[in-house]
Amino acid sequence: MSIVVNGVSRDLPDASTVQDLLQQLDLDPRRVAVELNREILPRHRFEEHFLREGDSLEIVQFVGGG
Amino acid sequence: MRIFLNEQAIEIAPSTTLRQLQKRFKPLADLVVLNGFPAAEDSSLTADDQVVLIRRGEQPSAEELEALLVARHTPGVHEVMKKSCVGIAGVGGLGSAVAVALARLGIGCLVVADFDVVEPSNLNRQQYFVDQIGLDKVTALRDNLARINPYVRVIPHAVRLAPGNITDIFSEAQILVEAFDDPEQKAMLTETWLAAFPERPLVAASGLAGYAPSNHITTRRAAGNFFLVGDGETAARRGEGLMAPRVGIAAHHQANAVLRLLLGETPG
Numbered sequence: 001m002s003i004v005v006n007g008v009s010r011d012l013p014d015a016s017t018v019q020d021l022l023q024q025l026d027l028d029p030r031r032v033a034v035e036l037n038r039e040i041l042p043r044h045r046f047e048e049h050f051l052r053e054g055d056s057l058e059i060v061q062f063v064g065g066g
Numbered sequence: 067m068r069i070f071l072n073e074q075a076i077e078i079a080p081s082t083t084l085r086q087l088q089k090r091f092k093p094l095a096d097l098v099v100l101n102g103f104p105a106a107e108d109s110s111l112t113a114d115d116q117v118v119l120i121r122r123g124e125q126p127s128a129e130e131l132e133a134l135l136v137a138r139h140t141p142g143v144h145e146v147m148k149k150s151c152v153g154i155a156g157v158g159g160l161g162s163a164v165a166v167a168l169a170r171l172g173i174g175c176l177v178v179a180d181f182d183v184v185e186p187s188n189l190n191r192q193q194y195f196v197d198q199i200g201l202d203k204v205t206a207l208r209d210n211l212a213r214i215n216p217y218v219r220v221i222p223h224a225v226r227l228a229p230g231n232i233t234d235i236f237s238e239a240q241i242l243v244e245a246f247d248d249p250e251q252k253a254m255l256t257e258t259w260l261a262a263f264p265e266r267p268l269v270a271a272s273g274l275a276g277y278a279p280s281n282h283i284t285t286r287r288a289a290g291n292f293f294l295v296g297d298g299e300t301a302a303r304r305g306e307g308l309m310a311p312r313v314g315i316a317a318h319h320q321a322n323a324v325l326r327l328l329l330g331e332t333p334g
Binding site: 030031032035038039040042043058060062063064066 | 288
């Protein structure tokens with residue numbers, strides 16, 4: 001299936017979760033904020049939420065320092 | 067004709083000039099500010115002009131002080147700031163500098179939260195003083211802000227922020243500034259705030275360590291009401307410190323993003 005991540009199209013195996021996507025992108029799920037179709041997706045749903053064809057995600061990975 | 071003298075509306079004759087006004091109201095003034103900019107030359111006033119007359123070195127009365135503090139603001143800014151309330155989560159390098167900038171802007175109310183105390187290694191970038199070592203940061207910050215602008219209502223919370231208390235502590239805030247150090251805490255706060263208040267902007271920061279070029283730090287809209295400052299990649303880590311210049315640049319990006327949002331402009 002095809003989804004859009006930060007404005008770029010990506011192909012993903014069917015039945016992939018948000019967690020699978022983060023793993024594929026080599027992102028630490030504890031350090032990201034994920035917006036799925038314009039709504040913030042809480043971290044506890046990363047593993048259970050299956051992505052669908054045409055989903056649009058904005059993913060921000062935070063780095064330390066303040 | 068109506069003009070504003072030291073933020074008070076007054077009626078004057080239509081052809082009145084700056085110098086005539088000065089002679090009438092404060093002949094010893096040696097700094098005349100017209101619409102946010104010092105006026106070296108005389109000129110005729112027009113309706114709704116904002117004039118501030120200051121005598122250098124003179125301690126102003128309590129009634130006058132607030133107007134004088136914001137004499138150099140762009141006209142219209144202080145009115146908006148005065149009625150605004152902003153939250154700052156974490157008052158270390160980013161948060162303390164954002165707080166100072168917003169206090170200098172004359173913000174009406176600041177809700178600040180941090181569990182930490184001032185310690186010596188903070189002083190390379192955070193807005194505290196040697197004699198404040200050991201104090202709660204939020205207490206030290208409240209004291210410092212009062213010395214800069216006593217008209218800001220500061221609401222300090224010396225607590226560790228968590229998903230269970232963030233929405234309560236910042237319930238008054240129209241905008242939240244994320245100013246944590248730890249990336250997992252940054253992510254936690256972002257998720258909690260945007261899920262609870264999707265209509266209230268979050269101004270977060272990521273990537274401001276070291277001494278990489280200043281111009282790599284930007285402000286952008288990451289999603290909906292989520293605005294992100296930083297270079298996105300330079301993490302604080304072994305071999306890459308946190309220092310006043312870049313932390314300050316990022317903090318002031320955040321403060322200006324807050325100002326732009328409050329004025330109805332897009333931050334990035």
